[in-house]
Structure formats: C-alpha cells, structure tokens
Amino acid sequence: MHRTLLFLALLGSLLPLIASAADSKPNFVIIFADDQGYGDLGCFGSKKIKTPNIDRMAKEGRRFTNFMVASPVCTPSRAALLTGCYPKRVGLHQHVLFPQSTKGLNPNEHTIADHLKAEGYATACFGKWHLGHHPETLPRQNGFDVYFGIPYSNDMNHPDNKGKPRVPSDQLWRNQASAVELWKTPLIENEKIVEVPVDQRTVTRRYTDRAIDFISEHKDEPFFVYLPHSMPHIPLYVPEDAYDPDPQNAYTCVIEHIDTEVGRLMDTIRQLDLADNTYVIYTSDNGPWLQFKNHGGSAGPLRAGKGTTFEGGQRVPCVMWGPGRIPAGSQCDELVASIDILPTIATLVGSPLPQDRKIDGMDMSHQLTGAPRPTRDEYLHYTSRGQIEGIRVGNWKLLVKNQRQRNAKQNTKLPTPEVLLFDLDADVGEQNNLAASHPDVVQKLQTRMLELDAEIEANARAPWKKP
Structure with a gap:
C-alpha cells in the first residue's frame, strides 16, 4: 500500500511536467545568408569552403536540394520569406529598396513574427532588414519585439546613398x-541609429x-529568432581572427566565419537543452553575385546567379534541423519554396x-x-524588377525572356521574346532548350x-508609402 501511494504521488508530480512538455510550442530560428550560392557549403558540394557546423546540421537534419526563393535579389526575397507571398502580392517586387526609397513592408501584412507573437512567442530580428528603413516599416512594426541590424544592404550609404567609394574589391x-570607414551604412537598434558607419568586420559576430x-x-518560453546576415553581400569583411589577407580567399573567409558563428549559436541551443524543441533553418536570400568573382560565390551545377531567373539565381542551399522531428541525414529533392515557411510554421x-488575405505559400x-x-x-519566376518571366510545373521550367529594346526611336516593334524550356529532372544546369520540340508544353505553361x-x-496589396 505504501509503495502504491508513493507511486501515485510521484506520478501526480510528473503529470504536469509531461503535459507541459507535450503542450510546449517549438522554437524557431531562421538564419538567412545574403547572396550565398547553391555550391557554397560543404554539404552542398563545396571543395574549397569548410563549413563543419552547417554540415553537422545537415547530418543531424535534412538537406533541401530543390529549395527556391521568390526573387533573385534582396528586398523581394525577404518580403516573400516573411509574408509567405510572392513579392508582387505585397507590393515589394520592383527591385531593392535604397536609403532614398519612400516605401517598405506594410505593417498590415501578416509576417512570421506577427503569427508567432500572437501565439505568445518572444520574437527578435538581428541582421539585415531591407524591407524599409523608415520607422513605420522597421521590424518592431512587423511583429518583432527587438531589432538590431542594418536597414538595407551593406554597400549603401546613409542618408541618401551618395558618396560611395569606387575602389576595387581586392x-x-x-x-x-x-x-x-568608406561605407556609411548605419546600425540600428530598434528604431534608433546607434553606429555610423557600422563596423562591418565585427557585425556578423x-x-x-x-x-x-x-x-x-x-x-x-517559446521564441523566434530571425537572423538575416549582411554577408556575403559585397563589400566583404571579417574580424581579425578570421582574416586572410589574400583577396583570392575573401569569400571563403566570410562563409567560414558565418559557419563559425552558426556553430556558436547551435552550441547554445544544445547547451540550454533546447535541441529537442527547436527548429533551425539555414538558407540564403538568392544566388551568388558571380560578377565579383573571388568576392562572389558559386552556384555549383546550376546556371547563372544573382539577378537572374535561372536556377542559380533562385535555387539556394537549405538545411533544416530539428532533432526528434526531422530525420537525421535525410534529403528532400521535391520542390519547396521560401514562401512555404510561414504556412509550415x-x-x-x-x-x-x-x-x-491570400497567402501563396503551402504547408510543407x-x-x-x-x-x-x-x-x-x-x-x-519573377525578374529582379518584378516582371513575370517563368513558371515551373513539375519537371518543366519555362522562361519567356523579353529582350530590352535598345533604341526606341529606331525600332517601333519590340524584339521577339526568347523562349526557353528545360526539363530540370534531366538538365538541372539548364543547358538544353526544348522549346522548339515541345510547343504544346510551352503553350500550356x-x-x-x-x-x-x-x-x-x-489582388495585390499596397506596400507602405511615406506620406
């Protein structure tokens, strides 16, 4: 009888703990690199760049080999991630915002942070925002409790983008x-500028x-951390202890430094016994800025890079980690997109x-x-200027590229569009144009x-605009 009573007492004390664990909501961390290419992680085939911490995430989690972002440039891609919508639906599809821009993400939109904050989450954004630098459009007006980071790209100058240096990257x-000191990019805490220029050598850390x-x-308590790094967008910087003076190794240094910082964050999650209840997503906003050569990344087997609707511009590396929920060492080759993250969460x-409101993403x-x-x-697929240019349906990808009219006075007729059709299952590098042999597929797509x-x-919704 005594043992039975003792057992019942212990069970009674454990039940609230068991129920609490079962009812606890998972934490979320999204790490968003800037201009990192498909081929710039060890777990995605890089032979030069060493990324042991992100590779470990992949070994303990799941690689997504067919992960797409909604634009080949910064602002529209970030708008899509946070709202689950194609950028055109939220009015942020026409290229990137600058220090002199007068619009931004409308606070009436429903972001990942808005969704989780309504569920009792603590929410934070640390890094590059690039969805409007005006106080009405900064992170705390879009669901985040705190913000610390730069408001736009690290090659932009406060307050009007003038006076930027013309110095070779090397x-x-x-x-x-x-x-x-050459770049006058500001660092903001909440809505206040606290440092101009931001010391870009230390900002990743x-x-x-x-x-x-x-x-x-x-x-x-449940938390959501959005960690959009400024790097490896040019100009490239790292702290002294991660620096190699050889400019041929500049990009490698930056990615390896990001990986080190990812390792620090992951160690914290493990040490705090949060691993079993935390999802971590690592990905990039678009493909590599190939024109900068040793200061830009690699698209691996994919065609082209940043600024294009080819796979190299919009298919990015993605690793998702969640012990006990996501099978270790697994891989997903099916089509998944950044707009799917909000519905999935x-x-x-x-x-x-x-x-x-209409949200374009799907629960994945x-x-x-x-x-x-x-x-x-x-x-x-939308261009960096927000024009519709392509569609993917199953293994087929169609691109209809309208050629620029160089001399409108001499040419009254627009150039004939270039029509490209690829079978991505057989040709991920988009080298074999099948449009001529499959006109029915072209027309259907x-x-x-x-x-x-x-x-x-x-049904597009208006962005916020300065009165």
Missing part, C-alpha cells in the same frame, strides 16, 4: 581597417551575440493563418519528415503563368 579586402543572448534570456504551432510540414503527401507542383500572375496583380 583593394578593399587588403585594407579592411580603413575600408570599413555581433548579430550572433545578440541572438545567443536572446535565446538564453527566453529559454523558458503555422501548422507546426497548431494555429491557422488569417483568412482575410510533411516535407520535414518525408511523409508521403502531395507536394508543391508549380512555382512562378505560358497560359498558366499568365493566369497566375493576373490573379496576383488583380
């Missing part, structure tokens, strides 16, 4: 100490420091998305575990592309 790399402190502070926390939570369920079958784009345009 020379900048060789003289990091003096070069850091400082973002990570803030993320580690935030996770440590909120370890006993909504499913994982068990809370529906708002019904008063089953892709985290490899469960056999229908997956995304089509995807639109083009009709669908224009139909989907017309719906988005008809």
Whole structure:
C-alpha cells in the first residue's frame, strides 16, 4: 500500500511536467545568408569552403536540394520569406529598396513574427532588414519585439546613398581597417541609429551575440529568432581572427566565419537543452553575385546567379534541423519554396493563418519528415524588377525572356521574346532548350503563368508609402 501511494504521488508530480512538455510550442530560428550560392557549403558540394557546423546540421537534419526563393535579389526575397507571398502580392517586387526609397513592408501584412507573437512567442530580428528603413516599416512594426541590424544592404550609404567609394574589391579586402570607414551604412537598434558607419568586420559576430543572448534570456518560453546576415553581400569583411589577407580567399573567409558563428549559436541551443524543441533553418536570400568573382560565390551545377531567373539565381542551399522531428541525414529533392515557411510554421504551432488575405505559400510540414503527401507542383519566376518571366510545373521550367529594346526611336516593334524550356529532372544546369520540340508544353505553361500572375496583380496589396 505504501509503495502504491508513493507511486501515485510521484506520478501526480510528473503529470504536469509531461503535459507541459507535450503542450510546449517549438522554437524557431531562421538564419538567412545574403547572396550565398547553391555550391557554397560543404554539404552542398563545396571543395574549397569548410563549413563543419552547417554540415553537422545537415547530418543531424535534412538537406533541401530543390529549395527556391521568390526573387533573385534582396528586398523581394525577404518580403516573400516573411509574408509567405510572392513579392508582387505585397507590393515589394520592383527591385531593392535604397536609403532614398519612400516605401517598405506594410505593417498590415501578416509576417512570421506577427503569427508567432500572437501565439505568445518572444520574437527578435538581428541582421539585415531591407524591407524599409523608415520607422513605420522597421521590424518592431512587423511583429518583432527587438531589432538590431542594418536597414538595407551593406554597400549603401546613409542618408541618401551618395558618396560611395569606387575602389576595387581586392583593394578593399587588403585594407579592411580603413575600408570599413568608406561605407556609411548605419546600425540600428530598434528604431534608433546607434553606429555610423557600422563596423562591418565585427557585425556578423555581433548579430550572433545578440541572438545567443536572446535565446538564453527566453529559454523558458517559446521564441523566434530571425537572423538575416549582411554577408556575403559585397563589400566583404571579417574580424581579425578570421582574416586572410589574400583577396583570392575573401569569400571563403566570410562563409567560414558565418559557419563559425552558426556553430556558436547551435552550441547554445544544445547547451540550454533546447535541441529537442527547436527548429533551425539555414538558407540564403538568392544566388551568388558571380560578377565579383573571388568576392562572389558559386552556384555549383546550376546556371547563372544573382539577378537572374535561372536556377542559380533562385535555387539556394537549405538545411533544416530539428532533432526528434526531422530525420537525421535525410534529403528532400521535391520542390519547396521560401514562401512555404510561414504556412509550415503555422501548422507546426497548431494555429491557422488569417483568412482575410491570400497567402501563396503551402504547408510543407510533411516535407520535414518525408511523409508521403502531395507536394508543391508549380512555382512562378519573377525578374529582379518584378516582371513575370517563368513558371515551373513539375519537371518543366519555362522562361519567356523579353529582350530590352535598345533604341526606341529606331525600332517601333519590340524584339521577339526568347523562349526557353528545360526539363530540370534531366538538365538541372539548364543547358538544353526544348522549346522548339515541345510547343504544346510551352503553350500550356505560358497560359498558366499568365493566369497566375493576373490573379496576383488583380489582388495585390499596397506596400507602405511615406506620406
């Protein structure tokens, strides 16, 4: 009898703990690199760049080999990630924002941070925002509790983008100490500028420091950390202890430094016993800036890079980690997109998305575990200027590239568009144009592309605009 009573007493004390663990909501960390190519991680085939920490994430989690972002440039890609929408739907599709821009992400949009904050999450953004530098458009107006980072790209100058240096990238790399003063990029805490110019040599580490402190502070409650690094967008910088003066190794130094900082953050999650209840996603906003050669990355087997709708511009490396939830050492080759992250997170926390607006992303939570369920079958490709240019349906990818009219006075007729059709299953490098031999596929895909784009345009929502 005594043992029975003791057992019941112990069971009674454990039940609240068991229920609490079962009811606890998972934490989320999204690490978003800037201009990192498909071939710039060890786990995605790089032979030169050593990324042991991200590679470990892949060994303990899942690689996504067919992960697409919604634009080949910064602002629209970031808008899509956070809102789950094609950039055109939220009015941020026309290239990137600059210090003199007068618009930004509308606070009425529903972001990942908005969704999780409504569920009781602590939310933070540490890094490059690039969705509007005006106070009305900064992270704390879009669901984040705290913000620390730069408001736009690290090659832009406060306050009007004037006075930017014209110095070769190799020379900048060789003289990091003096070069850091050449760019007048501001560092913002919440809505206040706290440093001009930001010391870009240390900013990757400082973002990570803030993320580690935030996770440590909120370890006993659900949290969401959005960590969009400024690098490896040019100009490139690293702290002294990660620096190699040879400019041929500049890009490698930056990616390896990011990997080191990812390792620090992951160690914190493990040391705080948060691993079993935390999802970490590592990916990039678009492909590599190939024109900068040793200061730009690699698209691996993919064609072209940043600024293009070829795979190298929009297919990016992606690793998702979540011990106990995501099978270790696994791989997903099916089409998944950054716009799917918001709907997927909504499913994982068990809370529906708002019904008063169209969200283009799909719930892909089953892709985290490899469960056999229908997956995304089509995807639109917009240029860096927001023009519809292509569609992916299954293994087929169509691009209809309108050639620029160079002399409008002499030519009254627009140049004939270049039509490209690729079978990505057989030709991931997009080298074999099948348009001439499959006109029926071209017509079918083009009709669908224009139909989907017309719906988005008809129902597009306005960005925030300065009065």
